[in-house]
Amino acid sequence: MLIGFGNMGQALAKGWLARGVLATDIAVVEPQSTAQAAARALGLTVIPTDALGTHRADVIVIAVKPAQVAESVAPLGKVSRDCVVLSIAAGKTTAGLRKLLGKETAVVRAMPNTPAAIGEGITALFASESVTAAERRTCEELMAAVGRVEWFADEALMDAVTAVSGSGPAYVFLLIECLAEAGREVGLAADVATRLATATVAGAGVYAREAELPAAELRRRVTSPKGTTEAALDVLLSEQGLAELMKRAVRAATARSRELSVD
Secondary structure: OOOOOOOHHHHHHHHHOOOOHHHOOOEEEEOOOHHHHHHHOOEEEEEHHHHHHHHHOOOOOOOOOHHHHHHHHHOOOOOOOOOEEEEEOOOOOOHHHHHHHHHOEEEEOOOOOOHHHOOOOOOOOOEOOOOHHHHHHHHHHHHOOOEEEEEEHHHHHHHHHHHHHHHHHHHHHHHHHHHHHHHHHHHOOOOHHHHHHHHHHHHHHHHHHHHHOOHHHHHHHOOOOHHHHHHHHHHHOOOOOHHHHHHHHHHHEEEHHHHEEOO
């Protein structure tokens, strides 16, 4: 059962279908008519919110905004122990979800990121103590449909995960913006600069993933002594350069995630 059929809910459903899950095995709970239509277009069953408590499911995926969680799961009542709850609601702790769904509820908390929309995401997972090995495998398979998966044994680290990979795509988009703007300043046409910057960042990311070498080593291989890349890196690696800015940014995002995390 998939509660919420927004961008992430739709990305998940499409990923599952692509992996061979039958459309008849996916039930969607979503109040918005346009999202309901999108679910039906994929052949999925849409069940009314007021029927939520009577619908049996092996897995309940909560894919709504954090502020909507309590209202969205209220019709469930206490969740049966033969079901595992997989939540992608940012900031909602496993303890908080068990308060809503029952203290014995098996809860897996997930933090995916926006590239999941094209199957290129990465998701951090944390399981509460009551989750079985089989349930862990099920949740991992569900999230692997939209990208890579990493398990964490300490839920407190989910704040750092949020700062690095959850918010991380925005940092990369900003890099594209800045690189394109810098290109325009040195004479490139705006559309050309944007295409160059976007393709460069995208290609470098794929190369870094496939090369299986440390990013620092890849950087050194691109950098010729006294060349153009070295001239640029002298600026980026200065005392108040990119490395220090990124550390400050991630620390700020981590701190904010802790503030927003609620039981």
